[in-house]
Amino acid sequence: MTGRVALPGTAPRVLTVTQLVERLRAALDTPFPAAVWVAGELSNVRRAASGHLYFTLKDDESQLAAVMFRSTAQLLPFRPADGLEVLVAARPGLYAPRGALQLYVEAMEPRGQGALRLAFEQLKARLAAEGLFAAERKRPLPRFPATVGIVTALGGAAVHDLRTVLRRRWPAARVLVRPVRVQGDGAAAEIAAAIADLNRVPGVEVLIVGRGGGSLEDLWAFNEEAVARAIADSRVPVVSAVGHEVDFTIADFVADVRAPTPTAAAALVVPDRTEVAATVARAAEALRTGLRRRLAVARERLARLERGLGDPRRRVRDLGLRIDDLAARARTALARRADWDRRELARLGERLGRASPAARLGHAEVRVAQARERLERALRVRVAQARGTLGAREAALGALSPLACLARGYAIVRRGGPTGAVVRDAAVLAAGEPLAVIFARGRARARVEATERDDG
Amino acid sequence: MADATVPARFEDGLAELEALVRRLEQGELPLEESLAAFERGMALVKALGERLAEIEQRVEVLLRTEAGKLVAQPLGDED
Numbered sequence: 001m002t003g004r005v006a007l008p009g010t011a012p013r014v015l016t017v018t019q020l021v022e023r024l025r026a027a028l029d030t031p032f033p034a035a036v037w038v039a040g041e042l043s044n045v046r047r048a049a050s051g052h053l054y055f056t057l058k059d060d061e062s063q064l065a066a067v068m069f070r071s072t073a074q075l076l077p078f079r080p081a082d083g084l085e086v087l088v089a090a091r092p093g094l095y096a097p098r099g100a101l102q103l104y105v106e107a108m109e110p111r112g113q114g115a116l117r118l119a120f121e122q123l124k125a126r127l128a129a130e131g132l133f134a135a136e137r138k139r140p141l142p143r144f145p146a147t148v149g150i151v152t153a154l155g156g157a158a159v160h161d162l163r164t165v166l167r168r169r170w171p172a173a174r175v176l177v178r179p180v181r182v183q184g185d186g187a188a189a190e191i192a193a194a195i196a197d198l199n200r201v202p203g204v205e206v207l208i209v210g211r212g213g214g215s216l217e218d219l220w221a222f223n224e225e226a227v228a229r230a231i232a233d234s235r236v237p238v239v240s241a242v243g244h245e246v247d248f249t250i251a252d253f254v255a256d257v258r259a260p261t262p263t264a265a266a267a268l269v270v271p272d273r274t275e276v277a278a279t280v281a282r283a284a285e286a287l288r289t290g291l292r293r294r295l296a297v298a299r300e301r302l303a304r305l306e307r308g309l310g311d312p313r314r315r316v317r318d319l320g321l322r323i324d325d326l327a328a329r330a331r332t333a334l335a336r337r338a339d340w341d342r343r344e345l346a347r348l349g350e351r352l353g354r355a356s357p358a359a360r361l362g363h364a365e366v367r368v369a370q371a372r373e374r375l376e377r378a379l380r381v382r383v384a385q386a387r388g389t390l391g392a393r394e395a396a397l398g399a400l401s402p403l404a405c406l407a408r409g410y411a412i413v414r415r416g417g418p419t420g421a422v423v424r425d426a427a428v429l430a431a432g433e434p435l436a437v438i439f440a441r442g443r444a445r446a447r448v449e450a451t452e453r454d455d456g
Numbered sequence: 457m458a459d460a461t462v463p464a465r466f467e468d469g470l471a472e473l474e475a476l477v478r479r480l481e482q483g484e485l486p487l488e489e490s491l492a493a494f495e496r497g498m499a500l501v502k503a504l505g506e507r508l509a510e511i512e513q514r515v516e517v518l519l520r521t522e523a524g525k526l527v528a529q530p531l532g533d534e535d
Contacts, residue, residue: 142467143467144465144466144467144470146465149518154517154531163513163515166513167513171511171512171513172466172507172508172511173513174513174514174515174516175513175514175515175516176515176516176517176518176528177515177516177517177518177531178517178518179517179519194518197518197520197526198518200526201518201526201528273508276470276508277505277508279470280470280473280501280504280505280508281501283473283474283476283477283497283500283501284497284498284501286477286480286481287476287477287480287493287494287497287498287501288494289481290477290480290481290483290490290494291480291490291491291494293481293483294480294483294485294487294490295487295490297483298487
């Protein structure tokens with residue numbers, strides 16, 4: 001007789017493994033008819049290819065294997081991770097194939113903070129590590145966008161505010177609204193798709209993505225990764241406009257510019273019409289001032305040049321005056337010389353008369369007469385000489401004067417008008433060109449019939 | 457004679473106007489060019505001003521058809 005234990009009065013009952021496991025299962029069901037909340041720390045978290053989430057829930061002294069099936073695990077907004085303190089709603093059960101006791105987790109909450117808050121922090125940290133919030137990724141907004149794309153719910157306060165402000169400030173911008181649901185299941189996917197759609201529309205130069213204010217749950221779509229990725233991938237700059245003055249959403253961090261409200265976003269993406277009109281008016285005034293200044297500069301320069309140029313006729317007049325002056329001075333000098341000669345002669349005559357001795361009077365009278373005659377002849381010659389010199393000098397002076405040249409029948413030919421260039425070479429002239437011909441007295445307007453070259 | 461055409465984009469028109477003002481203010485342009493710049497500038501001022509006065513906001517919604525095509529349709533007034 002060996003090992004089998006026989007209980008008195010009963011045939012020994014042998015259970016199959018499965019039967020035993022079934023009994024253990026039933027034994028577990030009694031104290032745990034429904035899920036219980038269990039607090040613990042996650043460890044050894046892994047997501048299987050099936051999508052089920054496996055982990056160990058532990059505290060300082062104990063641990064239990066746990067599974068959360070895909071259908072519930074995929075709805076978790078945050079990512080379960082090792083070390084995370086959680087509350088789980090779970091029923092303990094036996095996993096028959098391995099005879100293992102494990103927790104079947106139906107819900108999970110992070111401890112100490114809300115699931116959404118945790119999800120927010122996790123996504124924020126992850127995207128920041130990727131550099132999606134980096135300042136150098138931020139693009140400047142266009143100054144005068146031709147088309148403003150808007151991703152928001154139709155009929156909400158946000159779209160109303162956006163339209164009002166855009167119309168008031170810059171009606172030149174076309175407004176293209178891509179309507180989406182901004183909260184509830186699937187809202188994030190719709191928002192992300194709308195951002196991509198508007199990126200494909202030609203002319204859209206800036207996007208406003210947003211909604212009016214709401215609770216953290218209402219704004220949740222703007223904290224989801226799909227929206228963040230769509231904003232980061234946008235070809236055109238994105239302004240986030242989630243109407244929540246205090247808290248930032250993930251969309252705010254990724255967007256090129258964050259506006260606290262839709263109204264503020266509209267003011268950011270378009271210029272103000274009155275300000276632009278004032279700019280244009282200032283430009284007009286600056287143009288007028290600039291031209292006035294430029295004209296004044298030109299006028300001043302012209303006046304300066306005019307002064308430097310002088311009047312050619314005045315120079316001719318000045319030359320004439322100088323010649324007259326020289327001639328007058330020459331005449332005076334000659335007359336003075338002739339006077340002197342006459343006085344000298346008279347003095348000599350007197351001296352001669354006084355010196356004549358009476359004894360030699362007869363002979364002397366003849367000599368005096370002869371001498372007087374010679375003297376008078378000499379004087380005449382001298383005066384004639386003087387006159388000749390004067391005449392020659394006058395003629396020489398006269399030859400210097402252009403007026404004298406003109407008097408001799410020469411004429412000055414100028415191109416165009418009386419102040420034009422003096423023509424020295426017929427080759428510069430063209431047939432039909434107007435000329436001014438200046439004579440000693442008066443001038444004539446003429447026109448070139450033909451020009452000829454001197455032969456040889 | 458100044459060219460009366462204004463760039464299609466308001467921004468380009470304004471940029472051209474600002475550039476003209478700068479050049480004219482520097483005072484180094486030849487007189488003829490100053491005049492041309494002034495006339496062109498004033499033509500831009502007039503055209504930009506008219507454009508500012510005339511424009512009406514166009515608001516459309518972008519919808520996806522059953523076939524998956526995107527179409528823009530006018531969005532009526534809110535009132």
